[in-house]
Amino acid sequence: MKLRFLAAALAATVAMPFGAANATDLEVTHWWTSGGEAAAVAELAKAFDATGNKWVDGAIAGSGGTARPIMISRITGGDPMGATQFNHGRQAEELVQAGLMRDLTDLAEREHWKDIIKPASLLDSCTIEGKIYCAPVNIHSWQWLWLSNAAFKKAGVPVPKNWDEFVAAAPALEKAGIIPLALGGQPWQSSGAFDVLIVAIAGKDVFEQVFAKKDEAVAAGPEIAKVFKAADDARRMSKGSNVQDWNQATNLVITGKAGGQIMGDWAQGEFQVAGQKAGEDYTCLPGLGVNEVIATGGDAFYFPLIEDEEKSKAQEALASTLLKPETQVAFNLKKGSLPVRGDVDLATANDCMRKGLDILAKGNVIQWTDQLLSPDSQKQKEDLFSEFFANPSMTPEDAQKRFAEIIAAAD
Amino acid sequence: MTAQTRGSARPNQWLRNLNAKIASIPMILTAVVIFVGGTAWTVLYSFTNSKLLPRLSFVGFDQYERLWEAPRWIVSIQNLAVFGFFSLIFSLVIGFVLAALMDQKIRFENTFRTIMLYPFALSFIVTGLVWQWLLNPQYGIQSIMRSLGWEGFSFDPLYNSDIVIYGILIAALWQGTGLVMCLMLAGLRGIDEDIWKAARVDGISMWKTYVLIIIPMMRGVFITTLVIIASGIVKVYDLVVAQTSGGPGIASEVPAKYVYDYMFLAQNLGQGFAASTMMLVTVAIIIVPWAYLEFGGGRKRG
Known part of the structure; x- marks a missing residue:
């Protein structure tokens, strides 16, 4: 405590000159730094500046894994920013419990967030002990298989319509010198791909039993064994994609060097930047073409508790701006994600986004693992799957045993 | 004079090179408080189930x-x-x-x-x-x-x-x-x-x-x-x-x-x-x- 106080005192002396200059400057930290992402953030900044405040951009390069420790240490170290991005879910849970984050319940009630935010699970993720602590901004879903039409043409096989056809087409792709499945080396990618396979192969109920109820018996059972078999296929198919970042892997698909990639809807931005058209140059299969279900992961903004009247007002203005229909449309079109309210019209959305919106409208949604598991369990899962996908000698049975142990220990 | 002769006994050990000893106090404090103290703190909290923030709820080994x-x-x-x-x-x-x-x-x-x-x-x-x-x-x-x-x-x-x-x-x-x-x-x-x-x-x-x-x-x-x-x-x-x-x-x-x-x-x-x-x-x-x-x-x- 004493250390924290000292850090706060030090930070206060540093921050003072800025505070005096313009009280309604609000620093917002996030990790949206790629081309499409930066354009989307600019929309948020524009909308916020229009309220008479000033958005001070605090982009942190790298990925969420790099940015989150920096954000958290600033908040716990007594140098909070005005607002910060986290993913939907439990990443900020302890910060809230420690009383470091601002309670937005009043604002939420005044603006009827309960009625406008769809699906409701997004607001549930923001709610801790009955109070609302964050403003969701978008929905990102992981359940997509992106396929290169050119690669399948070269291999002389039709573009698959689901996962099984894709697996069946793998030998033809390999014969044509194409890597069937692009998979980057970063641990979160293999772990995420596996979670997608669970929903697609074993279905929504099994997914919920494993991750929401943490049922160890199901995790060790025959349904998940099937998923591990599919993951074994995926491992064989991804051999040779020696890339690290997800967008490098997406680039293999764009250039036709790889047949497909399991990746979230943010991959769409890369296809757009490359000037490719959905349906013509690439194909997207939600739920891997098997179970058309999408998970409601994504991003939300949290507001650290600041004892400064002006800044608190600015925080409130920002939270309210983020959920305005106009902001939602402008931001999500650029970001390639889905809006968090059901009553806005994305007239210019492309094919793949429309598919996503349809599924969302039908209510075929699940909560994503970020919402259901603690970052600790997520990391253990990442360790397991990055090992599994890189090491062909690890059997699916061994991996499943370890998976069940992680689920058993999860809280 | 008497003080000096008395000083030549035990306490002299401590007072010898007094300037150097005073000068090294900051470094000694740094070593003790930051290195040793930090180490002890880390070891202590390794027996807790601290997640994002340090918490003193012990879980043994x-x-x-x-x-x-x-x-x-x-x-x-x-x-x-x-x-x-x-x-x-x-x-x-x-x-x-x-x-x-x-x-x-x-x-x-x-x-x-x-x-x-x-x-x-x-x-x-x-x-x-x-x-x-x-x-x-x-x-x-x-x-x-x-x-x-x-x-x-x-x-x-x-x-x-x-x-x-x-x-x-x-x-x-x-x-x-x-x-x-x-x-x-x-x-x-x-x-x-x-x-x-x-x-x-x-x-x-x-x-x-x-x-x-x-x-x-x-x-x-x-x-x-x-x-x-x-x-x-x-x-x-x-x-x-x-x-x-x-x-x-x-x-x-x-x-x-x-x-x-x-x-x-x-x-x-x-x-x-x-x-x-x-x-x-x-x-x-x-x-x-x-x-x-x-x-x-x-x-x-x-």
Whole structure:
């Protein structure tokens, strides 16, 4: 405590000159730094500046894994920013419990967030002990298989319509010198791909039993064994994609060097930047073409508790701006994600986004693992799957045993 | 006068060199409060289930049990052992040989010394990136050799789980041997010229002089070097992050990276503290007996 106080005192002396200059400057930290992402953030900044405040951009390069420790240490170290991005879910849970984050319940009630935010699970993720602590901004879903039409043409096989056809087409792709499945080396990618396979192969109920109820018996059972078999296929198919970042892997698909990639809807931005058209140059299969279900992961903004009247007002203005229909449309079109309210019209959305919106409208949604598991369990899962996908000698049975142990220990 | 005579008894021990003692108070405080205090705090909290924020709810040895059951930790320890063993041996041997060659009164010694020491001026991240490119099969050594005609030449340690740690070792040696060489060279220069003359008069061959006379005389330099290399080994982190970020899979993970990942990415301070405590214990197991022999025994000899 004493250390924290000292850090706060030090930070206060540093921050003072800025505070005096313009009280309604609000620093917002996030990790949206790629081309499409930066354009989307600019929309948020524009909308916020229009309220008479000033958005001070605090982009942190790298990925969420790099940015989150920096954000958290600033908040716990007594140098909070005005607002910060986290993913939907439990990443900020302890910060809230420690009383470091601002309670937005009043604002939420005044603006009827309960009625406008769809699906409701997004607001549930923001709610801790009955109070609302964050403003969701978008929905990102992981359940997509992106396929290169050119690669399948070269291999002389039709573009698959689901996962099984894709697996069946793998030998033809390999014969044509194409890597069937692009998979980057970063641990979160293999772990995420596996979670997608669970929903697609074993279905929504099994997914919920494993991750929401943490049922160890199901995790060790025959349904998940099937998923591990599919993951074994995926491992064989991804051999040779020696890339690290997800967008490098997406680039293999764009250039036709790889047949497909399991990746979230943010991959769409890369296809757009490359000037490719959905349906013509690439194909997207939600739920891997098997179970058309999408998970409601994504991003939300949290507001650290600041004892400064002006800044608190600015925080409130920002939270309210983020959920305005106009902001939602402008931001999500650029970001390639889905809006968090059901009553806005994305007239210019492309094919793949429309598919996503349809599924969302039908209510075929699940909560994503970020919402259901603690970052600790997520990391253990990442360790397991990055090992599994890189090491062909690890059997699916061994991996499943370890998976069940992680689920058993999860809280 | 009387005060002075009384002062010559016991308290004098404490008051002697008073200025120096006062001057060193800040450093003593730093050492005690920050190093020792921080260490004790870390060890204490490694017995709790602290997640994102430190919390004093004790869970006994749970964190340690989980740590030693985690395959990634085991891999990290094995990697550290392999990396440590080879980097200790190779950097000492290569460093000493280079220093001995340099000591032959060669021309342009300054130039060579600068070249050898140059890599040490780079940060580990830069070294890591440079070697990531060199060892990349598409751009690096493999592609150069293939373009020269050896079509079957294959050298991609960073993409092969079994040998990835040696790819990191190469980069570490490239960076570290220059410094070892300079330390050794300084040691060699400290040897009296007369020793060499005496050895030559006695007709002892050159390599025998080095092995049997010079090296034992350089004991102090070797120990300094050993401590510098060893501490570098235990905390190796940035090199791995820059070259492979632990991959492929978890094949090149190291303990320091485990600590960072679990403390900050997994938001599990307890687990990170347990891992860093194990690192401390490992170091203590190596350092304590050695320090005892070195300093405890040294006084008796002296």
